[in-house]
Amino acid sequence: MKKTAAVALIAAPLLLAAYGVVRIVGKSDGGYGPGLDWQAAHLLALAGVVLFVPAVLGLGALLPRGAWRSGSVAGTMVGLAASMVQFGADIWFALRADDKAGMQALSGDFGDIPGxxxxxxxxGPQLFFVGLLVLAILAARARRLPWWSPVVLLVGILLPPVTLDLLPLSGLLILAALWPATRGGRSAAGPAATAGSGVAGPAGLRPAAPASGGSRTAFAEDEVYAGPPPRLTP
Structure with missing residues (x-):
């Protein structure tokens, strides 16, 4: 894996963990959002999502070329793009609003736009987590990740819906699951590596396409507001 991708693969989940820490600290005084703590948390999350782009590309480069690998990476990228818009919108709403009710009103107007x-x-954001898990499974099958990496990654993905206070642990588990991919080894994308890998995908295919699932982003909301369902990332 290239050094840039390896650094991104380490930094991205650490930034998501930092997002969770800042969020917990911000909520401790009962005044989380809008304000410095809200903006700091969401900027960290946005930076983490952005860094997942080279990280995912680097992880995909460890797999044999083919339509299935390309589809998995593309689906993950769509999820990352949706997550970027979501966090970016929340940062913008916080800049414009005087209180959380104002942020919620702006979020509602944005979410009411068709589509x-x-x-x-x-x-959209679900494709990121599902696609990342699919890539980890394929990398484990290709022996680019240990067998336990997809299991640890799945646990990390499933923790935030239980409670967002587990976001720091979730980020560390994602890091632990993907970190072995950063420890060198030539890419399997080249013709020689493809021919010599001896690893076939499920049912003789290469990477399986990501499936959509879940509701909203894995960073589920635990703050409850009156009126329509909130669209802000907490």
Whole structure:
């Protein structure tokens, strides 16, 4: 794996863990958002999502070329793009609003735009987590990751829906699952590596395409507001 991708693969989940820590600290005084703590947390999350782009590309480069690998990486990228829009929108709402009710009103207006709720909130971000898990499974099958990496990654992905206070642990588990991919080894993308790997995908295919699932982003909301369902990332 290239050095840039390896650094991104380490930094991205650490930034998501830092997002969770800042969020917990911000909520401790009962005044989380809008404000410095809200903006700091969401900027960390946005930076982490952005760094996952080279990280995912580097992880995909460890796999044999083919339509299935390309589809998995593309689906993950769509999820990352949706997550970027989501966090970026929350940062913008916090800049414009005087209080959380104002942020919620702006978020509601944004989410009411046709297609935004489905793409940015309901389905889009899920593709990131599902696609990342699919890539980890394929990398484990190709012996680019240990067998336990997809298991640890799945646990890390499933923790935030239980409670967002587990976001720091979730980020560390994602790091632990993907870190072995950063420890060198030539890419399997080249013709020689493809021919010599001896590893076939499920049912003789290469990487399986990501499936959509879940509701909203894995960073589920635990703050409850009156009125329509909130679209802000907490």
């Amino acid at each position: 935004v709720d489905l793409v940015v909130y309901q389905v």
